[in-house]
Amino acid sequence: MNFVDEARLRVVAGDGGDGCAAFLREAYRPKGGPSGGDGGDGGSVYAIADEGENTLLDLRSKRAIKAERGEDGRGKHQHGKKGSDVFLRVPVGTVFVDDETGQIVADMTEHAQVALLARGGVGGRGNARFATATHQAPRRADPGTPGVQREVRLELRLLADAGLVGLPNAGKSSLLARVSAARPKIADYPFTTLAPVLGVVRWADDKTFVLADIPGLIEGAHEGLGLGDRFLRHIQRTAVLVHLIDASGCSAERAVADFDTVQHELHAYGEDLGARPLLLVATKMDLPGAVEQLPELRRLLGARGHQVYAISAATGQGCRELLRAIGGAVDQRRIAAAALGQSERDQSSHA
Ligand SMILES: Nc1nc2c(ncn2[C@@H]2O[C@H](COP(=O)(O)OP(=O)(O)OP(=O)(O)O)[C@@H](O)[C@H]2O)c(=O)[nH]1
Ligand SMILES: [Mg+2]
Missing domain, CATH: 2.70.210.12 (GTP1/OBG domain)
Incomplete structure (x- = not known):
């Protein structure tokens, strides 16, 4: 760890x-x-x-x-x-x-x-x-x-700035390994990741954020099914959640249903996790199945107002753009937190 x-x-x-x-x-x-x-x-x-x-x-x-x-x-x-x-x-x-x-x-x-x-x-x-x-x-x-x-x-x-969520096997650990020096275990079976792993990601010359990889979430996770729920607290303080969706082996409709399952678990967990700024990412874009489903996935989720990033942890495709988006969201949150801290200090000095 x-x-x-x-x-x-x-x-x-x-x-x-x-x-x-x-x-x-x-x-x-x-x-x-x-x-x-x-x-x-x-x-x-x-x-x-x-x-x-x-x-x-x-x-x-x-x-x-x-x-x-x-x-x-x-x-x-x-x-x-x-x-x-x-x-x-x-x-x-x-x-x-x-x-x-x-x-x-x-x-x-x-x-x-x-x-x-x-x-x-x-x-x-x-x-x-x-x-x-x-x-x-x-x-x-x-x-x-x-x-x-x-x-x-x-x-x-370290406290994580951004958290990776998604079903088991979505490619969370693969992404963390691609963009940081962390070396989480990666394998083609669910629940490979048993405990959270954090990595430091450099996304611009002088800018970094800490990315948390947590075990995959499944239906019922908030009630203790699977492993992920125990670790949701590790992402409680993150500025942004990054939800990874693997559509390489299923239809876009199925992938959206999976997406809803995980979102439901986040909402059910409470702690405001469901309302956290969210970035959606379609993974494994080096696989033909994923490429085929991407337009439909984007159409379905776009209709709900979501933008969908597309990456491959295997080739690195799309990762740079995604990191910039995560980094930007983390920065915004830090600026807002600093402003809040300042106004609190101002208020206490006026009191
Ligand atoms: N072709 C391809 N395979 C990928 C990519 N990303 C992940 N995989 C494969 O997908 C499988 C699952 O990847 P992991 O990174 O372990 O997935 P995870 O989301 O961390 O899974 P859990 O820890 O079980 O929740 C592994 O066999 C990876 O090699 C990708 O971009 N392209
Ligand atoms: Mg993993």
Whole structure:
């Protein structure tokens, strides 16, 4: 089962810069004092929680996050510059675990929360710091201390944005496997999927949503028949339901009747599932039977005001367009939810 989005990273803070050992040598001051400046502190690596981030997908391609080293001190009392810090943006809900100790390093629960992942090293002192009344020409200068390095595991509990529903064998798992990195079991018998599987789908350069594949629904599912009902709660919070219809082996009328069965189960389950935005998808378009039935299916469902997408998980045909439609619906819902949250915040601040 894959309810968790994961990534692994090495976070490397910058080392402190070295202190400098130097003496002033000026024409008019032949025996100048110690003038070595301190090294700058190394930059630290921080995590920052950001509502605008939804997955850890972008971080998976990264190996290490490094902050800058502090600059070395120089002569004439010049201190080295501090290395810049790095802020790693992660979705709210991300937990950082130290890979070696298993300890939780940071638990990002709130928007804009900042947590230290690796502290930068401290700059070394220059020799100017070591001068005393009795020891006026110290040669000692300290090296900077190393920055902290650690391997961290990032974990994010996923909530599905979109849910795949349909009869057993409709091709739900095949679609999820086609469009995400999830690898659900696929087979030509009903109830192949026994538990929900989630996958992260990238549908544009900087846009993703989480798609849930749940076991197939059959008549009586809301009363506990089959398996699907137990998992309907996993799609309760989705922005959109994607209903897959396989017409490759039956008539369009039969496919519509099957569609009604599943819709009836969703309505009967309650929780507003029946009223959820819905996308209809005819599957297995690489098979001649499906191609033959598509026009009639579109006519029958079109008469009820439904648009029907057509895809093949086998060839990928139509998938891109479908993902754009799902992504658009998910986006709309997020925008509406953000606006609702804002107006609630406004109201409570007026109260
Ligand atoms: N030719 C063809 N076969 C497909 C396509 N999509 C799915 N199948 C086949 O249909 C069968 C069922 O696919 P699944 O993806 O397991 O269906 P499911 O809806 O997840 O089924 P359950 O988990 O039992 O509810 C498998 O044999 C798949 O290989 C497709 O686009 N083209
Ligand atoms: Mg399945």
